[in-house]
Amino acid sequence: MRTPVPTVPTPLVDVEVATAPRRSASPPVVLASTGPVFGPGGDALDTAWTERGEFTGEAGETTEVPDGSGTRVLGTGAGRPADWRRAGAALTRVLAELSEKRSQRVTADVLLPDDVDAAQVRALVLGLLLGGYRFRVTARDAPALPGTVRLVVSDLGYAEVLAAEAARAAEAAAATALARDLANTPSNVKDPQWLAATAAKLADRVPGLSATVRDEKWLASRGFGGVLAVGGGSERPPRFLELVWKPAQPRPESPHVVLVGKGITFDTGGISIKPADGMHLMRTDMAGGGAVISAVLTVARRALPVRVTALVPIAENHVSGSAYRPGDVVRHHGGTTTEVTNTDAEGRMVLADALAYAVGDLAPDVLVDVATLTGAMKVSLGLRTGGLFATSDDLAERITSAGEHVGEAWWRMPLLDEHADAVRSDVADVRQCPPGPGGVTAALFLREFTAGLPWAHLDIAGPARATEDYDEVVEGATGFAARTLVTLVETYTR
Known part of the structure; x- marks a missing residue:
């Protein structure tokens, strides 16, 4: 029997921090600041297509690299926390669309630069979790959430620090999502x-x-x-x-x-x-x-x-x-x-x-x-x-x-x-x-x-x-x- 409203609280995307991409995940997500200036993984890309102005690295800009690899690039703009929130939200919306289109949970590994800071990671996680929030009361089953998003950073010690920041951001996102649920x-x-x-x-x-x-x-x-x-x-x-x-x-x-x-x-x-x-x-x-x-x-x-x-x-x-x-x-x-x-x-x-x-x-x-x-x-x-x-x-x-x-x-x-x-x-x-x-x-x-x-x-x-x-x-x-x-x-x- 269907409940009159969706489950409260609404489930959100899972985010984890690790030092290596998953073998079974989709091709990685490469980050780029305005320019574009690419982060880890960018040196392996044929970036000739960027010269045509098809991707600039502005915050929230996202596209699939046209080389058949399936790699996606995501703009983080000037690197302010607001830019990283916008980037996370844009990515999770793309993953949600792909998950619905393919009728399966699409995962993503996001390659973080070594100089990423705690504020940027908190903002990225907030965007990832809240950008895909949806509250719908329909006859259809709710579309599947995207799979786990893994944030990849090279240094093990720093990964542990960022994991704590990501967990704190997830708590903040959950508070926001519940407030949305109650009001919606x-x-x-x-x-x-x-x-x-x-x-x-x-x-x-x-x-x-x-x-x-x-x-x-x-x-x-x-x-x-x-x-x-x-x-x-x-x-x-x-x-x-x-x-x-x-x-x-x-x-x-x-x-x-x-x-x-x-x-x-x-x-x-x-x-x-x-x-x-x-x-x-x-x-x-x-x-x-x-x-x-x-x-x-x-x-x-x-x-x-x-x-x-x-x-x-x-x-x-x-x-x-x-x-x-x-x-x-x-x-x-x-x-x-x-x-x-x-x-x-x-x-x-x-x-x-x-x-x-x-x-x-x-x-x-x-x-x-x-x-x-x-x-x-x-x-x-x-x-x-x-x-x-x-x-x-x-x-x-x-x-x-x-x-x-x-x-x-x-x-x-x-x-x-x-x-x-x-x-x-x-x-x-x-x-x-x-x-x-x-x-x-x-x-x-x-x-x-x-x-x-x-x-x-x-x-x-x-x-x-x-x-x-x-x-x-x-x-x-x-x-x-x-x-x-x-x-x-x-x-x-x-």
């Missing part, structure tokens, strides 16, 4: 209970990681008015997910990091209903929650010596007779009241409850929330850069550096205090959608629930979804922020 899952399957239960099931497989799922009765008893208001219009009630990683030997100087992810499993906009065009994409409106879930699973699998708690308030924002309304006043966990002015600004309503719970119940040292929160960030930064708001320069620098390390771009936005008064309400403590720059005022609203703690708000409304394939990103949910969060936590272990 259609909302007729992915209701709040499914998302919470799926995350809890995955957490149960990781030693030392605990999961607790709270239902609507618990939410009511604890005063989570924001989550209940947003979820009140749906027949499928809200949930609150808490994942706790407590390392056996935490570093005494490491903080307790609390990650909060928006978990709106579908967003109609509520009574302030969205236009029909594009509404189908709202199955990915819990991309922030998916990134947080994936990140803490990876942190726990790696047994990082930092205490981390992940909170995901989960709800569907639907239209019905029980939906919340503009003009309502909602009381959040902890007592703060919010005047509702737009029911399509539901993300900040559920995040406010979770932030207040973190502050009041968990004693965090660092707070980070992640959400597809505002269209304003898409206008400001486009579709490939996340918006970063932070109350701490140190935290902002850690997040930016973590993103650079894993190939996710962040741009720090200002928390403009001249707009802080706009968050105040005449009938409640705060106003949900104050006038002013939308991304900034949304962040200022959330800041009201952080009690002055070091806090960062990551608005991923732009990069959480892709309308086309590029680099290691594929159309659909991107899994953006998951890798950054893992690396952020890792910085507190150094």
